[in-house]
Amino acid sequence: MIHYDEPLFRPPSEAESLIVQATIGCSYNKCTFCSMYKTKRYTAKSYEIIAGEIDELSSFTDVRRVVIADGDALALDTTLLLKIFAKLKETFPNLRRISLYGNTGNILKKTDSELKQLSEEGLSIIYLGFESGSDFILGKINKDVSKKDQAQAVNKAQSCGIDISATIITGLGGEGYWKEHIEQSADLVNISSPKYLSTLSLMLQPDCHVRFTAPFKSLFTPQDDMGILKEEKLLINLIKSPDRIIFRSNHASNVLPLSGILPRDKEKLINQIELAMENGTGIRPLGIRGL
Numbered sequence: 001m002i003h004y005d006e007p008l009f010r011p012p013s014e015a016e017s018l019i020v021q022a023t024i025g026c027s028y029n030k031c032t033f034c035s036m037y038k039t040k041r042y043t044a045k046s047y048e049i050i051a052g053e054i055d056e057l058s059s060f061t062d063v064r065r066v067v068i069a070d071g072d073a074l075a076l077d078t079t080l081l082l083k084i085f086a087k088l089k090e091t092f093p094n095l096r097r098i099s100l101y102g103n104t105g106n107i108l109k110k111t112d113s114e115l116k117q118l119s120e121e122g123l124s125i126i127y128l129g130f131e132s133g134s135d136f137i138l139g140k141i142n143k144d145v146s147k148k149d150q151a152q153a154v155n156k157a158q159s160c161g162i163d164i165s166a167t168i169i170t171g172l173g174g175e176g177y178w179k180e181h182i183e184q185s186a187d188l189v190n191i192s193s194p195k196y197l198s199t200l201s202l203m204l205q206p207d208c209h210v211r212f213t214a215p216f217k218s219l220f221t222p223q224d225d226m227g228i229l230k231e232e233k234l235l236i237n238l239i240k241s242p243d244r245i246i247f248r249s250n251h252a253s254n255v256l257p258l259s260g261i262l263p264r265d266k267e268k269l270i271n272q273i274e275l276a277m278e279n280g281t282g283i284r285p286l287g288i289r290g291l
């Protein structure tokens with residue numbers, strides 16, 4: 001049986017998906033808040049290795065979803081990705097969906113023709129970390145993109161037939177910049193309308209603390225649970241996209257699990273948050289939260 005290069009990550013919505021590890025690590029790997037791939041040097045596997053690993057996974061029957069790891073597998077050459085997709089469809093005849101992590105820069109590097117080809121050959125979803133819509137916050141966390149870049153990437157991918165599942169990290173601006181962070185993040189959602197939107201809560205591994213807080217100097221104070229819920233409430237209230245957005249707050253890091261359709265379920269979600277703020281209803285115990 002195949003042995004993955006650990007640690008291995010996948011989105012919460014891909015819990016039932018087969019994971020094919022086409023890359024090791026993250027092609028960027030400089031975001032100050034993230035420790036996911038700090039123990040890895042980015043490597044793109046050859047087609048021969050990937051095809052061999054897919055063959056090793058062929059004993060799994062009735063595979064309908066595949067997620068291609070590691071972080072930012074979209075960095076792979078389009079020709080290689082198309083060969084991987086063809087191999088997956090040949091090996092798993094019931095395959096219905098292929099997804100992968102991507103970043104803004106690598107979406108923008110792909111031509112419209114390349115993205116359309118990837119869509120036509122099975123790529124359904126790109127998981128994209130917005131983290132924030134605030135250019136100030138993006139600079140502090142060394143994200144190396146702007147809000148304008150992120151909106152352009154979403155619009156480009158979705159116009160080519162690939163859905164975007166975007167994430168925003170609550171708590172990323174701390175107490176001092178929480179409103180700037182959330183207002184600009186909501187604006188980014190409104191101008192880009194990703195098909196899916198989720199929130200994570202900031203949880204820093206010990207090796208990240210100095211790297212993350214240093215750019216803020218003495219101006220970063222972490223949000224407590226009530227501060228995070230305040231951010232969730234404002235974010236949901238400010239989302240006014242004309243398109244239907246599937247919203248989830250179901251990551252292990254989240255203070256309060258939430259799910260709904262925006263803007264349809266806005267009132268229901270805000271009521272859940274207010275109830276949690278009033279008496280703690282639904283708040284996930286700290287001891288079972290994680291990355």
